[in-house]
Structure formats: structure tokens, C-alpha cells
Amino acid sequence: MPRCMPCVCMPCVCRGAFSEVVLAEEKRTQRLVAIKCIPKKALEGKENSIENEIAVLHKIKHANIVSLEDIFESKSHLYLVMQLVSGGELFDRIVEKGFYTEKDASKLIQQILDAVKYLHDMGIVHRDLKPENLLYYSLDEDSKIMISDFGLSKIEGSGSVMSTACGTPGYVAPEVLAQKPYSKAVDCWSIGVISYILLCGYPPFYDENDAKLFEQILKAEYEFDSPYWDDISDSAKDFIVHLMEKDPKIRYTCEQALQHPWIAGDTALDKNIHESVSAQIKKNFAKSKWKQAFNATAVVRHMRRLQLGTSQEGPSQPTLTSPCHGHLLLPEGEEEETNGCKIPGTRESQAQQIT
The missing domain is CATH 3.30.200.20 (Phosphorylase Kinase; domain 1)
Known part of the structure; x- marks a missing residue:
């Protein structure tokens, strides 16, 4: 009944x-x-x-x-x-702050790492970690951060191999785009990308041409650009480098990342970086862009269209990009069937929607 x-x-x-x-x-x-x-x-x-x-x-x-x-x-x-999570979205809170430091970012990432380590210990891979899925529990100044939207998560089974292309291209690990079997290490890569954005306000990979964007990710090509990274500690950069490591076998695990001095020690700086970071967030993650529901389960289909396939080399064909470059959008209601797994073309976390 x-x-x-x-x-x-x-x-x-x-x-x-x-x-x-x-x-x-x-x-x-x-x-x-x-x-x-x-x-x-x-x-x-x-x-x-x-x-x-x-x-x-x-x-x-x-x-x-x-x-x-x-x-x-x-x-x-x-x-x-x-x-019910009512504290609002991560980017909103950072932009609204008058004071924001590496230490603030470090505390945020520590909470995320702790939660994802818990998931990994349970045999669960989130597969879609990104700022849009990170929400504040309440409006309190010291509110904790919450991970939401488990629509693409996967429970690892004994002997099971994950190979379905899913996630959001800007945050997805190279091995996923390369259509290779992957593991929980994909979540650690995503945390590295999130850490990068929290310290400069813009994504590590960007190109108006999707083919070139994918090539950047596949080769793990990113920079700590001046002047945006001039005041960021070497420890923070080292932390990101270990998470955004192309080879998943030597990429930091959540446990290793939690032990890094930038998280567990006192190397995160107290200098106010709010002005620079918030300006870049407003420029690169406008509401009209990062409020959209999108999924990247069409990556394989799109890569075939761009003639990238599983190769990291090859011609880059011009293509029309989505309003938020690097994110592959499916029309509302359309489904992409990848490796026999149907996933809706649009999905939003319930907590994100109601805030």
C-alpha cells in the first residue's frame, strides 16, 4: 500500500x-x-x-x-x-563576502574531501562534483558546506568497471574523456578543479572550441596565470597539482589530500583575495551560465563528431559551443544513451533548486 x-x-x-x-x-x-x-x-x-x-x-x-x-x-x-539546505550556493557566498582568503578555501575543500573520502570508503563515486552541487547548509556565517545531487553517482561492485562518460566537461577527469575505464580518482580530479576555481575565480580549462577544450583536459594542460596567482601560496599550487594529475594511478586520493600541509597544516595564507576572485567569478560564472541544469553524458557522441575519439591527438573541428563554453547541453527532455545507461538530459539537485 x-x-x-x-x-x-x-x-x-x-x-x-x-x-x-x-x-x-x-x-x-x-x-x-x-x-x-x-x-x-x-x-x-x-x-x-x-x-x-x-x-x-x-x-x-x-x-x-x-x-x-x-x-x-x-x-x-x-x-x-x-x-532542506537553505544557505545558498557556493559562488553566491564567496561573491557576497567582503573578506575571503586561502584559509577560507582550504576549510571548504577540507569539508569536501572529508565527505568524498567517506563516499569512497563506502564504495561510492559521485562522478559529478562541481561548484553548483556544493551548497551551504544555512545562512550562518560559519555554515558548513553540503554535497548534493547524486543522480550520476555509482556504487562500485566487486569486479565492476566504470566507463560511462558522464559528469560536466570542465570538471571531468582526462580518463573519462579518453573513454577509458576509471575509478574513484575521477572525484579527486574534480576536487582539484574546484580548488583551482576557489583560488582564482576562473576555470583551469577554457576554450570557445569544444575540441580544443577537450584536448586541454586530455593533456592536463593548465597554468597558474599571472597576475591572478601571484599572491597564492606555492603550497596551494602544489596541492592542486597533486589532485589535477593526469595519471589517476599517482593522483592524490582524498586521504592523501587531507594530509597535505595546505589542508592539514598552516600553509594556507590569510591574505584577502576577495576582490580578484569575486571579480573573476562574476565574469566567468554569470548566473545565466552556472544556474543552468546540464549534463555531459553526450561527451562521447560529441567527441566522435569532433573526430577526437579516444586519441589525444587529431584535427580540431570547429563547432558551435553552448552558452557556457565547455558544457555540452542536451535539449530539455532529451536523453543520451551511453553504454546502455539512459540518463536525463537535464538534472538539478533539489537543494540547489529551492535556494
Whole structure:
């Protein structure tokens, strides 16, 4: 029998391609939660995808990860009751700050590393770590950061090999773009990219031509450009280099990264870098760009079109780019089928949507 929700639901605050999110109050405790309402008709043919997301969420309980509180269903809908995260998005908070330092970035990355290490210890790979999926728990000045959106996460099985191209190109590891089998090391690469952005306000890989963007990532070609990195410590740069290592076998694990002096020691500088970082964030991650829901499960298809294939060399064909260069967009509602895995063309984290 379907279970009834003991909640009072408020007007819909966000609507996606396949679901909508409502703010709700639990009657007994008057606690606010976010409820992701998914029509069962929209799940036809995608049962494995939602079952995987639920299986992952059921396994995890961590202070820096948005949790699944409960599941209910009616004849027509599936309802995922999620922890409400109301502190806003990472970039918003940094831009609004008047004072921001390497130490602030280090503390943020430490929380992310701790949460991702927990996931990896549980045999879970997130596969889509990016600033848009990092949300503040509350509006408090010292609020913790939360990881959200486990729609592309994967539970590692015994002997299983991950090879499905997914994630967001600007944050995805070279081995994913090269269509090679990959592991939890892909999350560590993404954390390196996030760390880079937190210290300068712009992405390490950028080109208006997608083919050239992919080539940069495949070769792990990035720079610590002057003047933006002149006031950043060598320790911070060393930390990033170890995470954004092309070879996943020698790339830092979360455990190794947590022991780096920039995280565990006192090498992160106290100098205010807010003016430079916030200016670059506003320039490179405008609301119209990073508020969009996008997925990069079309990477393989797009790379074939660009004649890159699995090679790191080859002709770079001109191509029309998305409004946010480097992010491959699928039309709303369209699906990309990669290695037999269907993934919706648009997906947003529930917590991100309602903030």
C-alpha cells in the first residue's frame, strides 16, 4: 500500500524536466524539508537510474552530504523527502563576502574531501562534483558546506568497471574523456578543479572550441596565470597539482589530500583575495551560465563528431559551443544513451533548486 506523507506541502518552488520540488513542513515536528515529486510516468524506462540514486542516498549519512529523509509513493508519483539546505550556493557566498582568503578555501575543500573520502570508503563515486552541487547548509556565517545531487553517482561492485562518460566537461577527469575505464580518482580530479576555481575565480580549462577544450583536459594542460596567482601560496599550487594529475594511478586520493600541509597544516595564507576572485567569478560564472541544469553524458557522441575519439591527438573541428563554453547541453527532455545507461538530459539537485 502506498504510504501517505505526514507533511503539509507548500506551492511548488521549482520545476524540472521530469520532476518538481516543493517545500514541505512535517506536521509532527514542524521541520521544513524539500520533497522531490517524480511522476511515475516520467520514470518509465529510467527505473534503474532512480533506483541507483535512491540506493546511494540510503547508504550515506554524513554531516556534509544532503541526506534522503524518507520515501513515499502514491499511485501516480514517487516522493523523495530530502534534507532542506537553505544557505545558498557556493559562488553566491564567496561573491557576497567582503573578506575571503586561502584559509577560507582550504576549510571548504577540507569539508569536501572529508565527505568524498567517506563516499569512497563506502564504495561510492559521485562522478559529478562541481561548484553548483556544493551548497551551504544555512545562512550562518560559519555554515558548513553540503554535497548534493547524486543522480550520476555509482556504487562500485566487486569486479565492476566504470566507463560511462558522464559528469560536466570542465570538471571531468582526462580518463573519462579518453573513454577509458576509471575509478574513484575521477572525484579527486574534480576536487582539484574546484580548488583551482576557489583560488582564482576562473576555470583551469577554457576554450570557445569544444575540441580544443577537450584536448586541454586530455593533456592536463593548465597554468597558474599571472597576475591572478601571484599572491597564492606555492603550497596551494602544489596541492592542486597533486589532485589535477593526469595519471589517476599517482593522483592524490582524498586521504592523501587531507594530509597535505595546505589542508592539514598552516600553509594556507590569510591574505584577502576577495576582490580578484569575486571579480573573476562574476565574469566567468554569470548566473545565466552556472544556474543552468546540464549534463555531459553526450561527451562521447560529441567527441566522435569532433573526430577526437579516444586519441589525444587529431584535427580540431570547429563547432558551435553552448552558452557556457565547455558544457555540452542536451535539449530539455532529451536523453543520451551511453553504454546502455539512459540518463536525463537535464538534472538539478533539489537543494540547489529551492535556494
